[in-house]
Amino acid sequence: MSPIEQRPSLEDDELPSPSLAKPSPSPPSHSPELTLRALLPGLLIxxxxxxxxxxxxxxxxxxSMMSLQSALLGYLLSLAPxxxxxxxxxxxxxxxLQxxxxxxxxxxxxxxxxxIIPALGLxxxxxxxxxxxxxxxxxxxGWAAAVAFFGVFLAAPLRKxxxxxxxxxxxxxxxxxxxISVMHSAPPSTLRHRRPAPTSSGGEYTALPTTTPSSDPDPDPESLPSADDSELSLTQLQADATQGWRALGWSFCASGLLTLGAYFVPVLFFIPVFDIFHRGLAREWLWWFSPSLSYVGQGIIMGFPITLSMNLGMLVGWxxxxPLSKLSGWAPGPVGDMQTGARGWILWTSLSIMCAESVVSLIPVVVEAVSLLFGRQKTAEEEEEEDEEDEERLVPTKWWAWGLAGTSVLGVLGVWAVFHDEGGKIWAVAIGFLMGGVxxxxxxxxxxxxxxxxxxxxxxxxxxxxxxxxxxxxxxNIIAGGVAEAGAQQAGDLMQDLKTGHLLHTSPRAQLYSQLLGSLFSIFVTVGAYDLYKRAYPIPGPAFPAPTAYVWxxxxxxxxDGSLPPQSGKFMLASAGLAIAVAALKVRAQRSGYAWAKWVPSGVAFAIGFLNTPSFSIARLIGGVVEYAYYRRKGRGHEGIWLIIVASGFVLGEGTVSVLxxxxxxxxxGAATCWGCVDGVCPSC
Structure with missing residues (x-):
């Protein structure tokens, strides 16, 4: 790892090129946007x-949001015969499409x-x-429909x-x-952010880290393929479209075949390699290795800093x-038991870290929002910009106002219809939606x-x-958290997409239609898929532990009732204090634009390392190392796109074959053989 130097806040003439703050000149009014050839592949992907x-x-x-991968796959699909x-x-x-x-x-x-739903089953x-x-x-x-659209209409008034x-x-x-601009050879004008873009972070839910290549061995979100590379990238992608599909195909097939092989021979994903250091590490302490290519692909997508944070958490937790909680008698049950075992005991420390970092990361956001609410004086640098979109391409005020009101009312009635008074009085559910909006x-x-x-x-x-x-x-209590989570995620998804659309002059109204269509379609896909998994496997269970269900x-x-496992309260307080200090340092460094900010551990990623057995984190670290080494070697240029393609194939391969x-x-x-399996480790044996 190269030495990390402190970077001061960047002035306009110091900002790396290119970074995008404003859109390119408007395309011709007849440029197609909301078309079947965009919608149908988007639904498929x-x-x-x-x-x-x-x-x-x-x-x-x-x-993962997978917006970058969706755009790339969509473009490759557009080149297909x-x-x-x-x-x-x-x-x-x-x-x-994306x-x-x-x-x-x-x-x-x-x-x-x-x-949320697995938690209710517990x-x-x-x-x-x-x-x-x-x-x-x-x-x-009914539940999915109740919460699927509320956040979509929240995004429209926030866009301006x-x-x-x-x-x-x-x-x-x-x-x-x-x-997208590089692939289509349509680079936006090189205009810069007023402030440097913060380093990407990770969490339970995170938008895809910007893993596009850079000549810097530690690429920042602004270190993207330059406009000068656009023509070359376009030519290369068009000439090598077959090569792109070949790369996606072999990575997809490799991951899928390994997944299918592991289904029939489970030891392939549960290798007790750590037993060479101490007998019983796999069976008693849940230390094994899963050579899953999809986890490697996820590690590439997350990036090295996030996977490093996750593995630091894994080392501390597992x-x-x-062993401390088990050997001290605080968690006397089997290590993997979420009620009496060490896995359930360390969950509380993970929970305290998540909550502490979330609160700290929101403090500057709340402060800035309050200052804006009370009319903070604008400096010349913060003068209001005019929206360059035509009025007929924007979402009318009455649309989002009626949409927000309608989805709120239907959401309250829908939640109550599904859960009745068990899910809270109807007035309390209404407050939950109001709280979710804030x-x-x-x-x-x-x-x-x-x-x-x-x-x-x-x-x-x-x-x-x-x-x-x-x-x-x-x-x-759980339902209220689910409503807030749904609103925040849907609003964030569309806002991220609206930023992309703003920079490429895509109609916000067309994007609203797209989000509503995707959300409606996904209600049936998600519920149907979950119903299939629930019929085939216990959820939570050995194959699908649903760790966040236990957190909720x-x-x-x-x-x-305020009850905690023995001695866990002390560790929660200590870990929360440390998480607050680290999160405050990270937020301060990000807002100041320091290059080393991305290497400050992410508290949420650190906590995720507690929730999952070590095998999940180790495989992702391999992907993170591959991502770091690849971009350090290749630097800036169109070649970096191939790593995104391969990582996408790895992830989609296992995810798709899992349906089979x-x-x-x-x-x-079931499994063809349990040869090599360690008793109590493989869920199929």
Missing amino acids: GTLLCFTNLYFGLQTGWI GFPKLPKFTPQENVI TVAVATGTMPLAAGFVG LNVEDDGQPALLLGFWQGI QVIIKENLPFPSGTATAQL GMLS LSVLGVRALGETDLNPVSGLGKISQLLFAVLQPGNVVA LSLARLLR TLVLKTAGI
């Missing part, structure tokens, strides 16, 4: 992402199917006073403030716009606190400044409120 995000979300609690070529596929169509794909692909988190009469709540298919449709007036960087949205504003601003949408932390803030409004009601439920129980293994499991076809 989004469906693949939906299955993939549900699969990995239930395994690890982490999903048989794709309608007249008129030429435009950058604006590519924006619409908007639809993102809206479809992120619904598993927006509707809580990787956390309820029991002894601990919670009521049995588990297991939603049927149509109940799932955060994108036009304040010109927040939204690093991943900016990176996606740059990639290498130090897990918290969504904070989430959007945090995403715009830091590239991190702290939806999990925002949901927990809502849980704290409902501990007062509906004391003792665990279900209402544990906090709800803590707020109800799901069918096999449902049909009663």
Whole structure:
């Protein structure tokens, strides 16, 4: 790792080129945008992402927006034989395609199917006073529909403030716009951010880190392919379209075949390699290695700093606190038991770190929002910019006002219809949507400044409120957090896409249509996929532990009765204090534009390392190292796109083949052999 130098705040003439703050000149009014050849591939790619995000979300609690990958896959698809070529596929169509794909692909988190819904299935009469709540298919449709659109209409009124007036960087949205402009040989004018774009962060939900190549061995979000490379990149991509599909194909097939092989021979994903150091590390302490190419691909997408933070958390949680709690008698059960074992004990430390970092990261956002609310004097540098879009391309005020009101009312009625008074009194559910709207504003601003949408932390803030409004009601507490999480994520998704569209002159109205279409379609895809997984596997269970479900439920129980496992309170306070200090340092460094800010550990990524067994984190670290080494060697240029293609193939391969293994499991076809498996490790044996 090269030495890291302190970088002061950048002035306009020091900002790296190119970075995008304003859109390029408007395209001709007849340029196609909302077309079938953009919408249909967007729905197809989004469906693949939906299955993939549900699969990995239930395994690890982490999903990705995948906007960069969606744009790249859409562009490669436009070069494929048989794709309608007249008129030429435009950058604006590519924006619409990735908007639809993102809206479809992120619904598993927006509707809580990787956390909230599994948490309700963990309820029991002894601990919670009521049995588990297991939603049927149509109940799932009702819940998802209730929360799927509220955040979409929240984004429209915020666009003018955060994108036009304040010109927040939204690093991943900016990176996606740059990639699209390079591929289409239509670079926006080289205009710069007023402020440097902060380094990308990670979390339970994070927009895709900007992994485009740079000559700097430690690329920043602004280190993107330059306008000068556009013609070369376009020529290369067109000439090598077959090579691009070949790279995507072999990486997809390699990951898929390995996944299928691991289904029939489970030891392939549960190699007890650490037993060479101490017998029983796999069976008793859950230390094994999973050579999953999809995890490697996710590590490439996350980037080296995030995977490093995750593995630091893994070492502290599973290498130090897990054996400490077990050997001290604080967690006497089996290590993997979430109730009495070390895995459940270290969860509390993870929860305190998540909450602490979320609060700290939101403080500057709240301060700035309050100052704007009370009419802070604008400097000459902050004068309001005019929106260059034509009026007929914008979302009319009455549209988003009626949409926001309508989706709020329908959402309240929908949640109450599914859960009745178990999910809270109808007035309390209404307050939950109001709270979700306020918290969504904070989430959007945090995403715009830091590239991190702290939806999990925002949901927990809502849980704290409902501990007062509906004391003792665990279900209402979890549902309130789910409503806030859904609103913040949907609003953040569309705002990130609106930034991309703003830079490439795509109609905000067309993007609203795209988001609504993707969300509507994904309701049925997500609920159907979850229903299939639930029929084939216990959720949570060995194959799909759904770690964030325990986080939601544990906090709800803590707020109800205040009980904690032995000695965990002391570690929670100590870890929260340390997380606050580190998060404050990171926020300060990011806002000042220091280059070393990205190397300050991400608290949420650190905490995710606690929630997942070591195998998940180790494989991702391999991907992070590959990403760092590749860009250090290749530097700036079109060649960096191939790493994104390969990483996408790795991730999509396992996610897609998991549907096949799901069918096999449902049909009663299991593992072919348990040879080499360690008792108690492989879920199939």
